[in-house]
Amino acid sequence: MATRGQETTPVTTPVTVGVIANPASGRDIRRLTTHASVFPTAEKANMVVRLLAGLGALGVERVLTLRDRTGVAALVLRALETHAAIDPHARWPLVEFVDLPMNDSVADTHTGVAHMVREPVALIAVLGGDGTHRAVAAHCGATPLVALSTGTNNAFPELREATVAGLAGALVATGAVPAETALVRNKRLVARCIEGPSRGREEIALVDICVSRQPFIGARAISSSSDIEALFLAFAPADGIGLAAIGGAWAPVGRDAAHGLYMTFAHGAVQSQEGVPLIAPIAPGRVERVTMRTCERLEVGMALPLEAGHGTLAFDGEREIEPARGDRYEVTLDWHGPLTVDVARTLRYAASHQLMREPVAR
Structure with a gap:
């Protein structure tokens, strides 16, 4: 002292x-x-x-x-x-x-x-x-x-x-x-399990959450556009690459925008389904076609149900969750990224x- x-x-x-x-x-x-x-x-x-x-x-x-x-x-x-x-x-x-x-x-x-x-x-x-x-x-x-x-x-x-x-x-x-x-x-996306065996589980994404038709995590990466059932996007650059580029091909959303996007897609093998055909670069050197069924704004604070069915959930391009029977998830967008x-x-x-x-x- x-x-x-x-x-x-x-x-x-x-x-x-x-x-x-x-x-x-x-x-x-x-x-x-x-x-x-x-x-x-x-x-x-x-x-x-x-x-x-x-x-x-x-x-x-x-x-x-x-x-x-x-x-x-x-x-x-x-x-x-x-x-x-x-x-x-x-x-x-x-x-x-x-x-x-x-x-x-x-x-x-x-x-x-x-x-x-x-x-x-x-x-x-x-x-x-x-x-x-x-x-x-x-x-x-x-x-x-x-x-x-x-x-x-x-x-x-x-x-x-x-x-x-x-x-x-x-x-x-x-x-x-x-x-x-x-x-x-x-911004960030938050997926929360609100009901079922995994209730309370929470995962975040900085860019996208994808509902994949693949039933297993496997090699984790989303490798084909035909696997995409739905997309939640925090932002969607028009000049981007990856899953966010699909949103950017239809309705670009900036990082500073007060909303994101929620998109759903027809199965790749079913070309007769109604929807909007889009072309987007989902990976380097790989430009693929998807059929968009719906696209809506995902507002900050809005909770949307996530319907995984028999598929898996991918976060920022990597499959992480195989939902258990009875699990029910919802997705929200916030500014806590x-x-x-x-x-x-x-x-x-x-x-x-x-x-x-x-x-x-x-």
Whole structure:
């Protein structure tokens, strides 16, 4: 305890950012059924290094990330050692690998994000697809995300240079750009079981919930348009790809719109059924035809029944639930999705306030 005449030294906490790089993203089974490119381990590691360069240049002092068995963490560590030998004066954050058990499953992301939130980190940079971001969103709470695409049919994360994303993330993490300017609140879809053996179960999606005609989860991915019975969409970009592109082909809905879409479809094998034929890119290099039976607005707060029949439920493109007999689900749209960094708006603010002239002081 300090006495009169003595000065206390303030304890400073280093500006800390979390990094989740899904080693499995961009390598799923859809690469066997489409013309999507494979996202190799080396490129993921390179993206992390470029992200670190941007973060360190503008004041992030510490980064927490996860270990993995595929080699991403090892390649990142080797690159950092190389950069330190070449330029010992470069501004790189201290990288710490969180010591958590690895299951080589989505559980690694869940436990890793929960640990980072407890630390706490100022934000979390996520390298992955829609499924990875969905897993992070389930546990990140109020911690904002920098969303970077390394998956297959990505609608939620941006396809952006990691160095630039790192600069924007640092401006937010250090407080140089205010949250009300830099951050955007996202919508989400929530499926709740309100009756039956699974009553109380709840799953979220950031882009789409699909009622699939496939009776089993199997390889998880929705691989054919003929499997689609119904779609709930949080947003539907006209220039998107994946299931959300079907909504974008008929009634585009922006991320900032106060509604989503609910669509139903005729069975692919029954071409005589009434409906509107639509063409949409449901996967890279794969443009398919669907027959839309109905399309209506899904308003925020509105609960719609989800009729699964003998099918399965897919969340952001991956089948997750085989409903038990007697289960009854409903879907709602709300604004409780994750906060994300608007990279372009953050950097415009930085330029207009001349924040890029020199490293940002804490």
